[in-house]
Amino acid sequence: xxxxxxxxxxxxxxxxxxxxxxxxxxxxxxxxxxxxxxxxxxxxxxxxxxxxxxxxxxxxxxxxxxxxxxxxxxxxxxxxxxxxxxxxxxxxxxxxxxxxxxxxxxxxxxxxxxxxxxxxxxxxxxxxxxxxxxxxxxxxxxxxxxxxxxxxxxxxxxxxxxxxxxxxxxxxxxxxxxxxxxxxxxxxxxxxxxxxxxxxxxxxxxxxxxxxxxxxxxxxxxxxxxxxxxxxxxxxxxxxxxxxxxxxxxxxxxxxxxxxxxxxxxxxxxxxxxxxxxxxxxxxxxxxxxxxxxxxxxxxxxxxxxxxxxxxxxxxxxxxxxxxxxxxxxxxxxxxxxxxxxxxxxxxxxx
Numbered sequence: 063x064x065x066x067x068x069x070x071x072x073x074x075x076x077x078x079x080x081x082x083x084x085x086x087x088x089x090x091x092x093x094x095x096x097x098x099x100x101x102x103x104x105x106x107x108x109x110x111x112x113x114x115x116x117x118x119x120x121x122x123x124x125x126x127x128x129x130x131x132x133x134x135x136x137x138x139x140x141x142x143x144x145x146x147x148x149x150x151x152x153x154x155x156x157x158x159x160x161x162x163x164x165x166x167x168x169x170x171x172x173x174x175x176x177x178x179x180x181x182x183x184x185x186x187x188x189x190x191x192x193x194x195x196x197x198x199x200x201x202x203x204x205x206x207x208x209x210x211x212x213x214x215x216x217x218x219x220x221x222x223x224x225x226x227x228x229x230x231x232x233x234x235x236x237x238x239x240x241x242x243x244x245x246x247x248x249x250x251x252x253x254x255x256x257x258x259x260x261x262x263x264x265x266x267x268x269x270x271x272x273x274x275x276x277x278x279x280x281x282x283x284x285x286x287x288x289x290x291x292x293x294x295x296x297x298x299x300x301x302x303x304x305x306x307x308x309x310x311x312x313x314x315x316x317x318x319x320x321x322x323x324x325x326x327x328x329x330x331x332x333x334x335x336x337x338x339x340x341x342x343x344x345x346x347x348x349x350x351x352x353x354x355x356x357x358x359x360x361x362x363x364x365x366x367x368x369x370x371x372x373x374x375x376x377x378x379x380x381x382x383x384x385x386x387x388x389x390x391x392x393x394x395x396x397x398x399x400x401x402x403x404x405x406x407x408x409x410x411x412x413x
Contacts (some may be wrong), residue, residue: 232279241274328342369404372387
C-alpha cells in the first residue's frame with residue numbers, strides 16, 4: 063500500500079493474498095500452481111512487479127476470477143500510484159520552490175509571474191528542464207565552477223537559477239570547438255582590454271572567446287546568490303556567465319580571469335563541482351595574470367602610495383590603475399576607502 067495526502071494505492075497482490083488466506087493456500091503451493099518462482103509470487107503480492115496479461119490469465123486458471131478482473135485491478139493500482147508519486151513530488155517541489163527567488167526571477171522575465179505555488183513548480187521544472195526540482199542538485203546535472211562570496215542553502219539555489227539563465231542565453235551563441243591552447247594565447251590581449259571601455263571590449267571579448275569554444279554571457283545579478291561569475295560545460299561549448307555585481311572594473315576583471323582559470327586549469331565537468339583548492343588556484347591565476355607577483359613586489363617596496371605612483375606603475379605594466387588599487391586594498395596595503403576615484407565603474411548592457 064502506498065499513500066499520499068489524497069490517494070491510497072493498493073496493489074492487486076493484496077486481493078491475491080486474501081484469496082490465498084480464504085483458501086488456506088500457502089504461497090509456496092500457489093507458486094507451484096502458477097508455475098512461477100516463490101520469489102516472483104512474493105514480489106507480485108507486494109506490488110513490486112507489474113501484473114502482466116500472462117499473469118492475469120494464469121490467475122484466472124488458478125483463482126477463478128476472469129483475467130480482465132486482475133488486469134483492471136492492476137490498471138487502477140498503477141494509475142493511483144502515478145497520482146501518488148506526482149502528488150508527493152509536487153509537495154516536495156513546493157518546498158524547494160519556496161526557497162527559490164521566484165518573484166525576482168519573474169521580474170527579470172525568466173519565469174512567468176504567478177502566485178499559485180503549483181504553477182510556480184511547473185514553471186520552475188520547465189525552466190530547469192527537469193521532471194522534479196530535487197534533480198537540480200544532481201551531480202550529473204549541476205557541475206558548476208564559480209566565484210561567489212558566501213555559501214548557504216539559499217544561495218546554492220539562487221546560484222543554480224542564475225546559472226540556468228546563463229545556460230539558456232548561451233544556447234543562442236555560436237562557438238567553435240573548445241580550444242584551451244588558443245585561449246591561453248589570447249590571455250594577453252584580453253588583459254589589455256582592462257584599458258578599454260565595455261562598449262569597446264565586450265564585442266571583441268565575445269569574439270575571441272567564441273573562437274575558443276567559450277560563450278560568455280552577462281546575466282543580471284540575482285539577490286542571495288553572492289555570485290561574481292560561473293563556468294560550466296553545456297553540450298559542446300563552455301559557458302562563462304558573468305554578473306556586473308558591484309560594477310567595479312577591478313572586481314569584474316578578477317572574476318573573469320578567475321572563471322577562465324577554471325577552463326585553463328581543467329576544473330570543469332567534475333562531479334561535485336570545484337574544491338576549495340580549485341578556487342584558490344583560480345584566484346592565484348587571476349591575480350598573477352593581472353599583476354605578476356614580481357611586478358607587485360616592486361610596488362610593495364614603496365614606503366607610501368600616491369595616485370601618481372600608482373598611475374605610473376600601472377602604465378609600466380599596461381593595466382588600468384583601478385586594478386592596482388584593488389590589489390593594494392585586497393592585500394591590506396591601503397585602506398578600502400582610499401584612491402577609489404582611480405577605479406572605473408562598468409555598466410555592461412545585458413541583452
